[in-house]
Amino acid sequence: MGNQDGDGKKSFTRRDFLKATGGAMAVAGITTGGLAFASGKAGTAELPKKWDETVDVLIIGSGFAGLSAACEASKAGAKVVVLEKMPTYGGNSIINGGVYAASDSKLKLRKKLNLGEDSVDLHTEDTLKGGDRYNFPELVEILAKGSPEALNWMIEEAGVELRDALTRAGGHSAYRTHTVTAGIGYGFTDPLRKLAESRGVEIRLGSEVTRIWRKDPESPVSGVTVKRGRRESDIAVSRALVLASGGFSRDVKMRQMFNPSIVPEFNTTNQPGATGEMIRFAQAIGADTLQLNFIQLYPFAEPETGILDTPAVYPFNGVGYGMIYVSKEGKRFVNELERRDVCSFAQIKLGLKPTYSIFNEAMVLKMGGSAKEVEDGMAKGRFVRADSISELAAKTGLPAGPLQETVDKYNQYLKDKNDPDFKKPITDSMIPLQEGPFYAVAQWPAVHHCMGGLRINKDTQVIDIWGKPIPRFYAAGEVTGGIHGSNRLGSNAIPDCIVFGRIAGTNAAKEKPAA
Amino acid sequence: MNLKAIFLSAIVGTVVLLVGVSHNVWGEKPEKESICSACHVEYRSLLPALHPSLQKEPVPSCLDCHEPAVSEEPLTNAFSALIHLGHKDSADCLECHTWKEESSFDLPHPGAALGKPSDEDMHWIEKAFDAWADSPYLASLHASHAVTCSGCHGKNLPLMDDTVENERCLACHGPMEKLVERSAPQDFPDRNPHQSHLGEIACTVCHRSHWESEVYCLGCHQNFDMKIPGAK
Ligand SMILES: Cc1cc2nc3c(=O)[nH]c(=O)nc-3n(C[C@H](O)[C@H](O)[C@H](O)COP(=O)(O)OP(=O)(O)OC[C@H]3O[C@@H](n4cnc5c(N)ncnc54)[C@H](O)[C@@H]3O)c2cc1C
Numbered sequence: 067m068g069n070q071d072g073d074g075k076k077s078f079t080r081r082d083f084l085k086a087t088g089g090a091m092a093v094a095g096i097t098t099g100g101l102a103f104a105s106g107k108a109g110t111a112e113l114p115k116k117w118d119e120t121v122d123v124l125i126i127g128s129g130f131a132g133l134s135a136a137c138e139a140s141k142a143g144a145k146v147v148v149l150e151k152m153p154t155y156g157g158n159s160i161i162n163g164g165v166y167a168a169s170d171s172k173l174k175l176r177k178k179l180n181l182g183e184d185s186v187d188l189h190t191e192d193t194l195k196g197g198d199r200y201n202f203p204e205l206v207e208i209l210a211k212g213s214p215e216a217l218n219w220m221i222e223e224a225g226v227e228l229r230d231a232l233t234r235a236g237g238h239s240a241y242r243t244h245t246v247t248a249g250i251g252y253g254f255t256d257p258l259r260k261l262a263e264s265r266g267v268e269i270r271l272g273s274e275v276t277r278i279w280r281k282d283p284e285s286p287v288s289g290v291t292v293k294r295g296r297r298e299s300d301i302a303v304s305r306a307l308v309l310a311s312g313g314f315s316r317d318v319k320m321r322q323m324f325n326p327s328i329v330p331e332f333n334t335t336n337q338p339g340a341t342g343e344m345i346r347f348a349q350a351i352g353a354d355t356l357q358l359n360f361i362q363l364y365p366f367a368e369p370e371t372g373i374l375d376t377p378a379v380y381p382f383n384g385v386g387y388g389m390i391y392v393s394k395e396g397k398r399f400v401n402e403l404e405r406r407d408v409c410s411f412a413q414i415k416l417g418l419k420p421t422y423s424i425f426n427e428a429m430v431l432k433m434g435g436s437a438k439e440v441e442d443g444m445a446k447g448r449f450v451r452a453d454s455i456s457e458l459a460a461k462t463g464l465p466a467g468p469l470q471e472t473v474d475k476y477n478q479y480l481k482d483k484n485d486p487d488f489k490k491p492i493t494d495s496m497i498p499l500q501e502g503p504f505y506a507v508a509q510w511p512a513v514h515h516c517m518g519g520l521r522i523n524k525d526t527q528v529i530d531i532w533g534k535p536i537p538r539f540y541a542a543g544e545v546t547g548g549i550h551g552s553n554r555l556g557s558n559a560i561p562d563c564i565v566f567g568r569i570a571g572t573n574a575a576k577e578k579p580a581a
Numbered sequence: 582m583n584l585k586a587i588f589l590s591a592i593v594g595t596v597v598l599l600v601g602v603s604h605n606v607w608g609e610k611p612e613k614e615s616i617c618s619a620c621h622v623e624y625r626s627l628l629p630a631l632h633p634s635l636q637k638e639p640v641p642s643c644l645d646c647h648e649p650a651v652s653e654e655p656l657t658n659a660f661s662a663l664i665h666l667g668h669k670d671s672a673d674c675l676e677c678h679t680w681k682e683e684s685s686f687d688l689p690h691p692g693a694a695l696g697k698p699s700d701e702d703m704h705w706i707e708k709a710f711d712a713w714a715d716s717p718y719l720a721s722l723h724a725s726h727a728v729t730c731s732g733c734h735g736k737n738l739p740l741m742d743d744t745v746e747n748e749r750c751l752a753c754h755g756p757m758e759k760l761v762e763r764s765a766p767q768d769f770p771d772r773n774p775h776q777s778h779l780g781e782i783a784c785t786v787c788h789r790s791h792w793e794s795e796v797y798c799l800g801c802h803q804n805f806d807m808k809i810p811g812a813k
Contacts, residue, residue, distance in 0.1 A: 153786040154779050154797070161778065161801070250778055271783070295742030296705070338800040371803050446769055 129159035131543025132310035134567030140265035142575035151274035162251030197551020212565035224257035231434035234386030245434035286537030306574035313516030314342030333372020357518030364514035372512030388496035396468035
């Protein structure tokens with residue numbers, strides 16, 4: 067678009083302009099980036115002759131990964147700009163459930179609440195096992211080892227606050243899931259955003275990256291094209307580009323390309339900007355990707371819309387304290403401590419939508435819930451409360467006889483410390499469903515997380531299709547692959563984003579400025 | 582009727598009148614010096630009955646009473662609003678204004694530099710004006726309350742992709758606490774769009790003046806019953 071005049075001023079004709087906006091109208095999702103190497107050969111484009119701006123460290127995406135990278139890069143003295151295509155910051159991070167897996171922290175909650183043992187090794191092993199060992203051990207170790215330290219960092223430097231509770235969630239073999247006081251990702255993103263901005267980071271909203279520039283397969287990344295409103299501009303990176311653009315759960319077409327079983331009919335828990343164009347732009351400059359077919363369903367989303375609201379976090383947080391899942395026939399159908407993929411497909415196999423989580427009052431605070439959340443959820447009709455199991459059955463439409471039978475049998479299993487039906491490992495912290503009030507919440511799977519993405523190394527450098535790091539190009543967070551394998555354990559994503567985001571920001575700032 | 586009331590009714594009357602007469606008195610493209618008189622032979626008939634008689638040249642004498650609205654402050658009912666409302670049906674800014682690409686945009690009388698729009702900017706300024714003059718969007722709603730460009734965009738002519746900061750919206754519509762109170766849902770207080778789980782966001786995320794507004798919440802919460810003016 068536009069011609070460069072001698073004095074560098076753009077002069078436009080209306081025809082140029084129409085062409086440009088026409089091209090830019092392509093919506094987020096699968097935009098046709100074309101070949102992005104700028105070698106000047108047929109089919110490729112020339113690098114911008116003149117850049118509109120130069121930035122030390124340019125970060126794409128304003129979620130956990132982007133904000134953490136921004137905090138570290140700016141602390142190291144780099145001029146940092148974060149580009150976010152949506153009109154609000156925070157991506158999936160700001161709407162997330164606010165639960166964070168760490169084998170320990172400076173708060174020592176596990177010890178304080180007397181919840182047994184844990185270690186970095188155990189966290190590593192659970193994560194590898196939960197991902198069917200498709201994940202790379204050296205990356206998983208960084209996650210498990212870095213998680214407590216990253217949590218302490220957020221508490222100390224950003225002022226993040228946690229609830230006085232710790233849960234054992236599906237796939238984890240220890241009580242290690244922490245809950246932020248706000249009960250939602252905002253409780254992490256808001257302090258991180260403020261920390262970043264206090265260090266001079268500029269977050270530009272409504273700024274969609276539409277291309278990454280690299281001269282040829284030997285060269286470093288040189289910059290990006292950004293569309294802001296109706297204007298496009300080219301920004302050069304002096305030190306490095308950090309890609310933190312999240313997953314593509316909202317990108318139905320891309321989901322289908324890599325995993326046809328994630329059919330369009332599924333709801334999703336994700337924000338509208340969770341589309342995969344940045345992965346394609348990275349591929350177009352030679353970046354390697356892996357495991358894009360591994361797409362996770364969240365088993366407990368609100369059945370009608372797929373929203374992961376506060377009540378939808380309860381089924382995830384409650385199982386370590388004895389919560390059960392029942393079908394419409396009032397029967398358990400899975401070991402509730404199972405991984406997300408197992409819990410999701412057990413429901414889908416039932417073929418009867420929805421299923422329900424059943425819990426009682428005594429579990430609420432233990433699992434990091436609150437009385438206010440329960441009341442709000444009741445008002446919205448999300449939680450159903452009753453004094454007896456039969457009353458709960460009447461209120462939910464579950465069959466009373468079978469539900470009572472299920473609960474009685476289950477209570478006995480807790481006493482026996484043995485679950486012959488589903489082999490759930492019974493712990494001392496599990497509470498029998500004996501005393502009311504009892505609660506039910508409806509649930510159904512929705513598309514949630516993309517385990518696959520860009521191939522990175524331990525330094526978060528993006529690796530190209532020949533196995534070499536692409537100079538000046540880093541990536542962190544959900545846009546990367548190889549950390550969670552085939553199935554991410556719940557509450558492992560925040561530590562993933564924060565730990566690797568910080569590494570990316572630190573390393574990006576260390577790069578020597580381009581000549 | 583006190584003086585202030587007379588002025589107020591005069592202003593309102595002018596709006597109505599100017600809208601009505603703009604076309605039949607249109608003439609040749611005016612010269613810079615005599616911008617109004619090139620089209621308008623006399624002014625008395627454009628004004629409401631109660632309007633005080635005119636002493637001097639039309640425009641300067643209007644400005645004696647009606648603020649020009651080329652101001653940093655948000656104003657309503659200013660002269661600029663009245664005159665633009667009166668010429669709503671004119672699609673071409675350059676009937677009255679002068680423009681040199683990327684160097685100036687002026688009123689006919691000198692010294693009123695309003696910015697340096699490019700050709701591309703001008704294209705969008707015209708579109709923005711059209712939406713202000715007549716559209717189902719919020720700009721039109723502002724026009725009907727005699728709020729003109731500067732009311733929202735400040736002294737300089739808004740260029741392509743100009744946006745309006747929250748502060749500016751809140752100068753008239755605020756304070757925020759009032760909006761929070763007004764939009765508090767009866768049923769679920771935590772579903773308040775002005776106090777949401779996204780923290781403080783730009784007004785323009787939902788409310789857009791020159792094109793369709795959009796309830797951003799509905800991007801995820803598809804089953805919420807929320808409506809705003811200027812949206813589908
Ligand atoms: C509802 C929900 C609840 C969750 N709860 C938890 C939880 O409790 N615990 C946990 O560990 N994990 C949870 N997860 C997963 C976790 O929140 C995400 O994996 C994590 O937020 C991803 O962070 P990110 O920084 O990688 O990406 P995001 O936070 O998604 O940020 C990426 C940003 O990049 C922007 N972007 C994309 N493309 C472009 C482009 N072309 N140009 C400019 N910007 C672009 C996007 O708009 C987005 O804002 C949850 C996920 C969801 C959806």
